[in-house]
Amino acid sequence: MTRIDDLPLREELRGQSPYGAPQLDVPVRLNTNENPYPLPEPLVARIAERVAEAARGLNRYPDRDAVELRTRLAAYLSRTxxxxxxxxxxxxANGSNEVIQQLLQVFGGPGRTAIGFEPSYSMHALISRGTGTAWISGARNEDFTIDVAGAAAQIRAAxxxxxxxxxxxxxxxTAVAAETVLELYETALAVKPCMVVVDEAYGEFSHRPSLLPLLAGRPNLVVTRTMSKAFGAAGLRLGYMAADPAVVDAVQLVRLPYHLSSVNQATALAALEYTDTLLGYVEQLKRERDRLVDELRGIGYDVTESDANFVQFGTFADSHAAWRAILDRGVLxxxxxxxxxxxxxAGTPAENDxxxxxxxxVFKEHGTQPDTAAAPGTSAQPGTPAGTTTSEATA
Structure with a gap:
């Protein structure tokens, strides 16, 4: 039987793991940062109407430039x-991951490098490798914030x-302050022509305002978003970005022909009609997120400040054993x-309970203390090239 290593893979892909999270049949699934609330029935009906309209024209290619959808997304960003x-x-594009892939196809590639500050969204490194872009793992502080001076030094060196x-x-x-982004942007552009990509997939859940206003006067800055989280549309696969018009023109050099189907566009347009209703669910999830933070701290856990729809907590001597112990109680x-x-x-109140x-x-069984084991997927030293460790990607 042929193994993957028997194939003529590119060297930077050897030993890597594909993106994925465990998909297990358990009563409560809180592992992939999905919005737990199903779409409201009026929206489901509206999607059916929109898709039916699109279906009548499926013998034709979709709007290649998705002008109506982009117009509605622009209005949503402007208003919120x-x-x-x-x-x-x-x-x-098809999820913010495809947007990131297109950006790396245009501004990365062989002989070029990308840097991120880890632990962070592992698809940044995976897509970098997939586009032939060398990945550099920057470091974070112990509290998972970005050390501005240290990050700037890494950018100057890399x-x-x-x-x-x-x-x-x-x-x-962890949220990032606007001042930090500005410092990194100015540092990066002072070194060489460079693109700075702010991934705001969870932006609607933040206590802080969006970093989108930083785009003004900064043509090398990009903000990416998704409809998977706040819009409760993970199954739709619709992501988007805001940037200088020149950047939008640039990614169209590499986008596949008619990459967004008529059905995808129709479904996204229907969801945008129900923005206020869906953002109401976001407010509920923010309250539940804050409740999780408070109650986990009350139990005795160390909890990282969260501006997303999820919470990081610990610390465990053996985090995987603790994960298994929670799973054994029906919660993934x-x-x-x-x-x-x-x-x-963050799930529904019942799921969170x-x-x-x-x-x-599990706290009574495992207690909390630092885990001294090596962390898969996190580089021991800043600047470590990708491929020296493997990781389970985060969603």
């Missing part, structure tokens, strides 16, 4: 962030072509390889 965004500043900043950061939930959360820490998505009951029992 207070920063006016034009249609020519928005681009949409001279990257793409800088990733995830805010709120996955898997830690995530072990993403951060030493001594686990991550739980079930998790907290399991967390209380």
């Amino acid at each position: 962030t207070g920063h006016t965004v034009g249609t020519d500043q928005v681009w949409a 001279r990257p072509d793409v800088v990733f900043v995830c805010s709120p950061n996955n898997p830690t939930g 959360i995530r072990d993403v390889g951060v030493p001594g820490r686990l991550r739980v998505s 079930a998790f907290l009951e399991a967390a209380r029992a």
Whole structure:
């Protein structure tokens, strides 16, 4: 039987693991940061109407440039962030991962490098490798914030072509201050022509305002978003970005023909009609997220400040054993390889109650203390090239 290593793989892909999270049949699943609330029935009906309209024209290719969708996304961003965004500043694709892939195809590639500050969203490194872009793992502080001076020094030393900043950061939930992004942007552009990509997949859940207004006067800055989380549409696979119109023109050089289907566009347009209803669910999840933080701290856990729809907590001598103990109680959360820490998505009140009951029992069994084991997927030293360690990607 042929093994993957028997194939003529590119060297930077050897020994890597594909993206994925355990998909187990358990009563409570809080491991992939999904919005737990199903779409409201009026929206489901509206999607059916929109898709039926699209179906009548499926013999034709979809709108290649998704103009109506981009216009509606621009209006949504303008209304919710207070920063006016034009249609020519928005681009949409199949999930924010495809947006990131297109950015790396244009601004990364062989002979170029990208840097991110880990632990962070592991698809940044995976997509970098997939596009032939060398990955550099930057370091974070012990509290998972970005050390501005240290990060700037790493950028000056590495001279990257793409800088990733995830805010709120996955898997830690940590938000990044606007001042930090500005410092990194100015540092990166002072070194060489470079793109700075702010990943705001969880932006709607943050206590802080969006970083989108930073786009003004900064043509090398990009903000990526998704409809998977706040819009409760993980199954839709619709991501988008806001940037200077020139950046939107640039990614169209590499986008596949008619990459967004008519059905995807129709479904996304229907969801945007129900923005206020869906953002109401976001407010509920923010309250539940804050409740998880408070109650986990009350139990005795060390909890990272969260601006996302998930919470990182610990610390465990053996985080995987603690993950298994919670799973044995019918609750699936995530072990993403951060030493001594686990991550739980905010669910419905009932789901969160079930998790907290399991967390209380596990605390009595496992206690909390630093995990001294090596952390899969996190580099021991800043600047370590990708491929020296493997990781389970975070969603």
